[in-house]
Amino acid sequence: xxxxxxxxxxxxxIRDKINKGExxxxxxxxxxxxxxxxxxxxxxxxxxxxxxxVQEGMIVRRRGSGTFVKGVSTNGExxxxxxxxxxxKTIGKQKITSKIILFSIEKPSQEIADKLEIENEYIYKIIxxxxxxxxxxxIEHTFMPLSIIKGLEPKHLEDSIYNYIRDDxxxxxxxxxxxxxxxxxxxxxxxxxxxxxxxxxxxVEKLATLENGSIFEYxxxxxxxxxxxxxxxxxxx
Amino acid sequence: xxxxxxxxxxxxxIRDKINKGExxxxxxxxxxxxxxxxxxxxxxxxxxxxxxxVQEGMIVRRRGSGTFVKGVSTNGExxxxxxxxxxxKTIGKQKITSKIILFSIEKPSQEIADKLEIENEYIYKIIxxxxxxxxxxxIEHTFMPLSIIKGLEPKHLEDSIYNYIRDDxxxxxxxxxxxxxxxxxxxxxxxxxxxxxxxxxxxVEKLATLENGSIFEYxxxxxxxxxxxxxxxxxxx
DNA sequence: AAGTGGTCTAGACCACACT
DNA sequence: GTGTGGTCTAGACCACTTG
Numbered sequence: 001x002x003x004x005x006x007x008x009x010x011x012x013x014i015r016d017k018i019n020k021g022e023x024x025x026x027x028x029x030x031x032x033x034x035x036x037x038x039x040x041x042x043x044x045x046x047x048x049x050x051x052x053x054v055q056e057g058m059i060v061r062r063r064g065s066g067t068f069v070k071g072v073s074t075n076g077e078x079x080x081x082x083x084x085x086x087x088x089k090t091i092g093k094q095k096i097t098s099k100i101i102l103f104s105i106e107k108p109s110q111e112i113a114d115k116l117e118i119e120n121e122y123i124y125k126i127i128x129x130x131x132x133x134x135x136x137x138x139i140e141h142t143f144m145p146l147s148i149i150k151g152l153e154p155k156h157l158e159d160s161i162y163n164y165i166r167d168d169x170x171x172x173x174x175x176x177x178x179x180x181x182x183x184x185x186x187x188x189x190x191x192x193x194x195x196x197x198x199x200x201x202x203x204v205e206k207l208a209t210l211e212n213g214s215i216f217e218y219x220x221x222x223x224x225x226x227x228x229x230x231x232x233x234x235x236x237x
Numbered sequence: 238x239x240x241x242x243x244x245x246x247x248x249x250x251i252r253d254k255i256n257k258g259e260x261x262x263x264x265x266x267x268x269x270x271x272x273x274x275x276x277x278x279x280x281x282x283x284x285x286x287x288x289x290x291v292q293e294g295m296i297v298r299r300r301g302s303g304t305f306v307k308g309v310s311t312n313g314e315x316x317x318x319x320x321x322x323x324x325x326k327t328i329g330k331q332k333i334t335s336k337i338i339l340f341s342i343e344k345p346s347q348e349i350a351d352k353l354e355i356e357n358e359y360i361y362k363i364i365x366x367x368x369x370x371x372x373x374x375x376i377e378h379t380f381m382p383l384s385i386i387k388g389l390e391p392k393h394l395e396d397s398i399y400n401y402i403r404d405d406x407x408x409x410x411x412x413x414x415x416x417x418x419x420x421x422x423x424x425x426x427x428x429x430x431x432x433x434x435x436x437x438x439x440x441v442e443k444l445a446t447l448e449n450g451s452i453f454e455y456x457x458x459x460x461x462x463x464x465x466x467x468x469x470x471x472x473x474x
Numbered sequence: 475a476a477g478t479g480g481t482c483t484a485g486a487c488c489a490c491a492c493t
Numbered sequence: 494g495t496g497t498g499g500t501c502t503a504g505a506c507c508a509c510t511t512g
Contacts, residue, residue, distance in 0.1 A: 031497055042483045044483075044484095047499080060446075060449070061497090061499090063490050064489075064491030064497055065490085066497060175473065182437055182462035182465065229417070231416050232471075234415065243501075269479065278502085281501075282502080285501095301478055303478060303479085
């Protein structure tokens with residue numbers, strides 16, 4: 001099964017209760033001991049579950065006073081992206097489609113090979129234009145090592161590559177390093193997105209790793225700035 | 238002292254060893270049990286320390302094989318910003334100075350009051366222009382509730398407000414919610430940063446909370462895009 | 475089979491908040 | 494003082510990787 005972790009079950013249960021309104025905003029949750037009794041586990045396991053919710057900003061735990069609901073699941077219109085969350089997942093209801101510009105297998109440049117930490121290996125090079133409600137919205141360059149992502153086909157590109165990696169290849173993602181900056185539109189942006197030379201782009205560079213530490217994706221996505229918002233939460237350690 | 242947490246000590250010790258090159262890139266660290274013996278603590282405490290490093294992307298732990306160094310502390314030229322990390326901290330060696338444009342105490346607009354989750358309270362409103370090596374670089378609007386941040390003075394603004402909050406007020410920061418987007422320069426940008434009407438800005442909106450869950454800062458910072466890079470690491474839960 | 479991490483427990487003890 | 498979270502321990506047991 002793989003997904004029989006007690007703390008994850010408790011986490012999703014409480015998260016769902018908050019989202020369903022069973023626990024309301026600013027309401028106090030039962031204390032750790034009570035929850036531990038309810039879920040038939042130790043207090044530490046409850047804490048581990050609640051810690052995820054703290055990190056997501058949904059609850060606050062105050063030593064001496066208790067645990068309080070502080071917000072609900074962040075599913076605004078904003079386009080966020082994490083390691084699980086490809087574009088597709090987070091965008092929610094809106095219609096997103098992909099047009100494949102290039103899907104080739106090749107030897108990477110030295111720069112790409114360095115990013116992916118590979119040598120003498122082939123990669124997929126994929127270029128896609130994303131459309132949001134039929135309007136061109138972003139252009140994505142994706143590089144993945146052939147040795148890790150086996151059997152990729154065009155049909156996977158139209159949906160989400162991440163689904164294929166998770167569901168078919170059974171690989172588990174672990175983390176993503178992200179760099180965001182602004183840039184002037186280049187020739188490719190102009191021709192593929194049909195925009196002016198003096199337009200402005202938001203560029204997201206992403207390096208993603210699997211649970212075993214190997215890098216499976218390097219991508220550069222350039223968005224029209226008008227629709228782009230990046231949201232994230234930092235939590236102190 | 239306040240800082241007598243065992244796991245934090247272990248964390249900083251190992252982090253520093255990695256940064257000093259005592260543990261080299263891709264090198265395998267001692268296993269959990271050995272480290273626990275070395276630091277005279279339980280394995281769980283070692284894990285807690287290493288988990289922070291995992292979250293920061295510095296190490297990878299592979300069940301069955303070990304713990305490996307995967308990178309060093311992210312202190313590139315990039316200007317990152319977290320909850321601890323105000324601009325000042327992360328920018329490192331470069332000379333950063335602030336020019337105070339406005340420092341007033343006023344009733345907030347409804348919008349700002351909502352963001353800070355206050356009612357009928359006064360706030361500080363601060364506008365500063367940041368200079369990087371004497372060049373104007375960003376303009377920052379900061380709003381803080383008077384009830385939380387007491388006794389703020391101009392001299393604190395030239396340095397870092399965060400230092401004042403942490404060292405003098407003894408308040409502990411917990412998290413920051415951040416939104417990043419691109420935008421065209423507005424009149425204020427043009428006049429204060431001395432740039433063209435058709436320039437482009439990177440806007441960072443930040444909402445920061447203390448450990449007790451109260452919101453102590455809402456800020457909007459607009460940067461010249463040329464020098465701005467935002468970096469972060471996502472880790473799966 | 476041996477090495478290594480991850481999950482989980484049951485309980486001790488401390489720090490902090492409320493009243 | 495009582496309630497509540499956070500830290501820490503010592504050890505059990507399981508899952509995964511590697512020789």
